Amino acid sequence: MKNFLADTGYLIALYDPSDDPLQIEKAKRSFRSLFEREGNRLIVMWPVLYETLNTRLTKRIDLVEEIDSEWAKLEARGRLQYVDDQPFRERSLLEWRNELRRGGHYRPLSLVDRVLRQAILSTLKLNAVLTFNRGDFEDVCKTKRIAIIPEF
Numbered sequence: 001m002k003n004f005l006a007d008t009g010y011l012i013a014l015y016d017p018s019d020d021p022l023q024i025e026k027a028k029r030s031f032r033s034l035f036e037r038e039g040n041r042l043i044v045m046w047p048v049l050y051e052t053l054n055t056r057l058t059k060r061i062d063l064v065e066e067i068d069s070e071w072a073k074l075e076a077r078g079r080l081q082y083v084d085d086q087p088f089r090e091r092s093l094l095e096w097r098n099e100l101r102r103g104g105h106y107r108p109l110s111l112v113d114r115v116l117r118q119a120i121l122s123t124l125k126l127n128a129v130l131t132f133n134r135g136d137f138e139d140v141c142k143t144k145r146i147a148i149i150p151e152f
Contacts, residue, residue: 003081004034004149005043005124007116007131008051015052015063023132026150030130034149035074042074043126045083045119047112088118109136120144 013019013027034040057063074080092114099106109117113136120126120140128147129137141148 001079002040002127003043003125004040005045005116005119005126005129006048007129007133007137008048008112009132010130011044011048011052012057013132015067016057017063026132027130030150035079038077041079041081042071043081043083043124045085045112045116047085047115049082051112083119083124085115085119088115088122092118113137120146 009023010027013023014031017024035042053064053067071080092111095114095118096109096111113133116129117137117140120129120137121144126144126146128149129141130149131137132150134148137148140146
């Protein structure tokens with residue numbers, strides 16, 4: 001079974017019709033390709049859920065029902081896994097503080113992206129990261145030999 005870690009922007013493109021049309025199409029195409037066949041698992045970290053299921057999106061009951069329906073199918077087949085971010089929180093915050101206080105090289109990454117980066121570098125078994133923010137994850141994915149999808 002291959003494991004695919006989802007970034008917030010990917011899930012928003014997948015479910016929010018007001019997002020960039022090109023990203024929506026790429027997200028929908030890759031999601032169908034990866035998860036309509038057997039053997040692949042969607043990995044979602046809790047902070048990504050918080051960002052994705054935000055107030056604006058959850059006001060649209062049609063979108064909430066679509067997410068619930070798709071994810072229930074994945075869960076029923078054992079193809080959806082929620083990952084606790086607790087093991088990655090403190091290290092991510094420390095990394096942010098160190099960059100900020102050192103001066104010089106500071107990467108403007110959200111704490112959620114930093115948590116995802118720590119998860120990628122961990123022992124979590126991943127085959128690819130689903131993201132449209134390639135530059136935020138390319139270095140750590142390369143280190144772990146993990147693909148980035150969708151391709152551009």
